[in-house]
Every structure is written in structure tokens, then in C-alpha cells.
Amino acid sequence: MSLKLTILGFNSAVPTAFTHPTSQLLNIAERYFLIDCGEGTQVQLRKAKAKFNRINHVFISHLHGDHVFGLIGLISTLQLLGRDMPFHIHGPKGIEEFIMTQLRLTESTCSFKIIFNELSSKKSVIVFEDDMVEVISIPLNHRVYTNGYLFREKKKARKLNIDAIAEFPEIEICDYQNLKNGKDYTLESGEIIPNNYLTFDEQKSLSYAFCSDTRYKPDIIPLIKEVDLLYHESTFLHELKELAMYTGHTTAKEAGIIAREANVKKLVIGHFSNRYHDYSVLLDEAKQEFPNTILPEILGTIKIKVNS
Amino acid sequence: MSLKLTILGFNSAVPTAFTHPTSQLLNIAERYFLIDCGEGTQVQLRKAKAKFNRINHVFISHLHGDHVFGLIGLISTLQLLGRDMPFHIHGPKGIEEFIMTQLRLTESTCSFKIIFNELSSKKSVIVFEDDMVEVISIPLNHRVYTNGYLFREKKKARKLNIDAIAEFPEIEICDYQNLKNGKDYTLESGEIIPNNYLTFDEQKSLSYAFCSDTRYKPDIIPLIKEVDLLYHESTFLHELKELAMYTGHTTAKEAGIIAREANVKKLVIGHFSNRYHDYSVLLDEAKQEFPNTILPEILGTIKIKVNS
Numbered sequence: 001m002s003l004k005l006t007i008l009g010f011n012s013a014v015p016t017a018f019t020h021p022t023s024q025l026l027n028i029a030e031r032y033f034l035i036d037c038g039e040g041t042q043v044q045l046r047k048a049k050a051k052f053n054r055i056n057h058v059f060i061s062h063l064h065g066d067h068v069f070g071l072i073g074l075i076s077t078l079q080l081l082g083r084d085m086p087f088h089i090h091g092p093k094g095i096e097e098f099i100m101t102q103l104r105l106t107e108s109t110c111s112f113k114i115i116f117n118e119l120s121s122k123k124s125v126i127v128f129e130d131d132m133v134e135v136i137s138i139p140l141n142h143r144v145y146t147n148g149y150l151f152r153e154k155k156k157a158r159k160l161n162i163d164a165i166a167e168f169p170e171i172e173i174c175d176y177q178n179l180k181n182g183k184d185y186t187l188e189s190g191e192i193i194p195n196n197y198l199t200f201d202e203q204k205s206l207s208y209a210f211c212s213d214t215r216y217k218p219d220i221i222p223l224i225k226e227v228d229l230l231y232h233e234s235t236f237l238h239e240l241k242e243l244a245m246y247t248g249h250t251t252a253k254e255a256g257i258i259a260r261e262a263n264v265k266k267l268v269i270g271h272f273s274n275r276y277h278d279y280s281v282l283l284d285e286a287k288q289e290f291p292n293t294i295l296p297e298i299l300g301t302i303k304i305k306v307n308s
Numbered sequence: 309m310s311l312k313l314t315i316l317g318f319n320s321a322v323p324t325a326f327t328h329p330t331s332q333l334l335n336i337a338e339r340y341f342l343i344d345c346g347e348g349t350q351v352q353l354r355k356a357k358a359k360f361n362r363i364n365h366v367f368i369s370h371l372h373g374d375h376v377f378g379l380i381g382l383i384s385t386l387q388l389l390g391r392d393m394p395f396h397i398h399g400p401k402g403i404e405e406f407i408m409t410q411l412r413l414t415e416s417t418c419s420f421k422i423i424f425n426e427l428s429s430k431k432s433v434i435v436f437e438d439d440m441v442e443v444i445s446i447p448l449n450h451r452v453y454t455n456g457y458l459f460r461e462k463k464k465a466r467k468l469n470i471d472a473i474a475e476f477p478e479i480e481i482c483d484y485q486n487l488k489n490g491k492d493y494t495l496e497s498g499e500i501i502p503n504n505y506l507t508f509d510e511q512k513s514l515s516y517a518f519c520s521d522t523r524y525k526p527d528i529i530p531l532i533k534e535v536d537l538l539y540h541e542s543t544f545l546h547e548l549k550e551l552a553m554y555t556g557h558t559t560a561k562e563a564g565i566i567a568r569e570a571n572v573k574k575l576v577i578g579h580f581s582n583r584y585h586d587y588s589v590l591l592d593e594a595k596q597e598f599p600n601t602i603l604p605e606i607l608g609t610i611k612i613k614v615n616s
Contacts, residue, residue, distance in 0.1 A: 039381040
């Protein structure tokens, strides 16, 4: 089992010939989730050779152009590709009007259903869940209503140790679910066989937290505690801390502190101001606080494997 | 004097890794006009090294995504660049709501004024004019309300032939404007000096007609008669004439016929269906009807000079 994050764009503000606004494609528990969708995202998806029709959910952090202006184009393309599966859009209140007004005024007919999940809570809520994965909002502190998202695999069942079970003929198939759930087994003699003798440990559940855009906000730490991968915005160096505060952003040093305090496994920083051309200065600053920090690469994929 | 047309994108429907939806930058009479604005246009403008703040007018043919989805991103970037000059948007009725809804929902503040000129006439109207140039709508026949645009330099004044004028001391400076306007001069003796002895012929006024998207529509021919450059959509080969009619497009053969019948100087075709990878088949078909046809090139500039 693995978690794969493909970076489609990681810059702030305006797209240029060589930089792309925020968008990421997350593959977790065999689901493909699109996170944010700045202008040009559909072209980046093509370059990443993504299968458009495997993307059923998009999660928008906030309604600023560099995170959402590519969404209408993507929807339009899905229509031209003949999509018929529903398409789920999770994002701040207002996103339905934002998209539906554009569809109405361009006289677009949609062959598929768009299901909006508008968020307005200032508390962390479950945004989406199915049998394998859950997505939880991370309330952030930007200039407009903004959420990050925590994606995590649900706790997996323990795997049966068939050889060990075979030693106890009185254990029947109908008992297996209890064993997978972690229960000990009591023999007719009254002897208790500990669950960890009859099963293997469950596979670790992987998790990814996306946090952009936000001021330094340490109260998210309990929510993102020990995630396998954290993406945290680092728009400025700490020497521009006041500008970061004023514009609703975080410094590289602060992103590193968040990662360290949350005891995450790995930090990837992004959403860099266009003033920086050499991102290594941002990387170095974050690493001072949290050594296992990396820079994103355009169309690069970060893979997190169980036990990696 | 010259007219320069830079092709920012010329494909139909969806942007891909290698193709770009419709957008053009026209330089005529020292004005810079943006024509249509599909997703990614601002990046193409950067690649073309265009000066964003010299663009004061954008002309949108119709409200289909491949012609307009890049406009909100461009406006957002103009704002971030600190623009203060007004920005004029000419396009179909609905474009104001289209843009203003997006600005409102993204809580964008605009440091400059956006002036909308919404078109709804089914007849050709003057869309814009100043002392040097005029822009006239070309009503087209697509699936939604659509206009092409005719851009033409205004008729220029004749240039004074100072040596010839010097032969007649009684001609005074206050007479010069009449001479520039083409009037003959009557001497006190009653002798008439023909204007073409006292002035040089006026410089030719250049013109460009943009026609996309449309079904074959020969009634535009009088409007675009003898333009120096015609861009006409050619979405399909003529073997797909019925599909062209159904989807509201023109074939390469039909574009060639329009160019020939309008006696234009040069035709550039575009808006090709993504089914074509080798555009030479479309060029060959158009050339059968109108030999001086060319293919567009991404970021290529077509220059039309006086007497060229």
C-alpha cells in the first residue's frame, strides 16, 4: 500500500511561463483526489498522464483565483470527454454559484451530475468518507474562508494467521471477523488465546495533510499529528514575517515548526512567492526546524509507502 | 505602418499539453487589442513577451469556454500587477455577470475600472473607435450569440508635398488641413490646382477581420471585403460538412471560398478540431479555393505592411 502525491503546481498568485498555481493529485487507497485547481490544471493533468475519469472528487481550499480558476475548464473538458459519472466538488460556500453561473452563461449542458459539498464550518468536520478513506477539514486562517484537508486511510482489519488458527480446530470461519477486529479467542476449556497470536498486526493506515493558504496556526497541530506527509505553505522567508501575517501566509521557518511539533514524517513546502527564484533558501530555513523537509517538483510524484 | 497579429492559441475545445484554445494579440495603429481569451492566455501572453499594461481592450467573440475561460485569470493578474488604467471588455450580453460574479465570489478587489460593452445586436455595429482605428462587429452564426470583429485603421490624411506648395506663395498654413482632406486649391486668379499636385496619396489603411466560431456564412463577405488579413475558422475538412453545420462550424474549403469571394489579401485558418494532428490537410483544402492561405503558428506573428 502506498500514497502518491503528484504536484501539478505549487506557486502562489499568477501563473507564468514556468510556474503553475496550486494543484495536486493525490492517490490514496486507490482513490484519486484533486486538491485545488488553479488556471491550467487540466493541462498539468494531461502532462502527468492522469486519467481524468478516475477523478471523482475535487477539494478546493478557498475561493482565490490561484486555487480555483482552472476548475471550470476542467469541468468543461470532462463534459467534452463524455463523462457520465457524478463529479463531487468540496469547497467553501459560494463555490456552487461560482461554477453554476459560469455554466449557465456559457450555455453549457452537462452530461454528468455535479454534486457540491459547500463548507462553512469554522470547526474541523468530516468532508467525505467511504469504506477505505476519510477526508477531514483543517480550518485555516487566511484572508478568506479557507480549509486545508486531512486525507487518511481508515484503520485496516488485522490479517489472519491461518497457520496459528489451524492449531485450534474449534475456531470456525464465523469467528474470523472477531479476530480481524482484534478480539482474543476463548477456548471451550476457558483458555484465552491472545489475538496477536492468531493474527498479524494490521497494516498501517497512511495519511496526508494539505495546508494552504494560512497564517501560522499552531492549533492545527493536534489534527495533523503524525501524518505521513504534510504539505504546508511557506510563501515567504521568516525575514518577511510581518508581510506573511498581513497577507495571510506562513514563513518557511513556521512551516518547519508546525511539522516538528506535529511530529509528521515528512514535510513538503510550497506556495512560494514569485519573488523567490531559488527555492533552496526556503528549504534551508524550513530544514532548520524540521530536517525531513523537501521541495516540490513540477509533475514530480512523492510516494509514501507503508514502513517507508 | 504595419499590422501585427500574434497567435496565442488556435485550437478548438480543450487545451492540451501542446495545443491552446483561441486567443490573439493584434497590434494595429499602435493599439494592442486582445481577441478572445481561452484558458492559459495569460501564460501565452507572457511567452510572447507582451506588455500586459498596453492592452486596454479585449474583444470576446462568444461565451464558450475555449474563448473566454482565461479572462478572469488575466484580470486577476492585471490587478496583481497594480494596473490603474481602465480595462475595456467587449463581448456578448452576459459577460459582465460572468466576470463580476467571479470577482465577487473570490472577494477580489480591483484597483482599476472594468468597463463592459455588452453586445446583443444581430446587425453589424461599431464596437469601438478612436481617432486612429475602428472596430466593427461581424455577426456570425454559431450555436450561441457570436460576433467576429473587423479592425481597421481610419482613413489617413493625405501628406503635404511641401516643395509643390512652395510654388504658390498665396497658400497659407491655415489652408493645409483642407489640402490634407483632399480638396483642390483655387488661386486668386481663379486657376484650380489639383489636390494630387499639392499632396502625396494617403497611406493605405490596414484592416484585419477575425471570424470565429461560425457556420459558413457568405453574407459576411461585403463586411470583410478586401481586408488585408482574414482569420477564418476551419474546424473541419469538407468531408465533415454535415458535422460542421451541426456543431456551428466552417470547413476549410468554405473558409477558402469566403476569402476568395471577399477578395482578401491573405487568409489564416484556425480553430482546428483536435482530431487533426497534421494541419496541412486543412491548408491544402483551403488553398484549393484561395491560394494565399497560411497556417497559424503558436506564438508566431503575422505582419502585414503597407504595400506588402
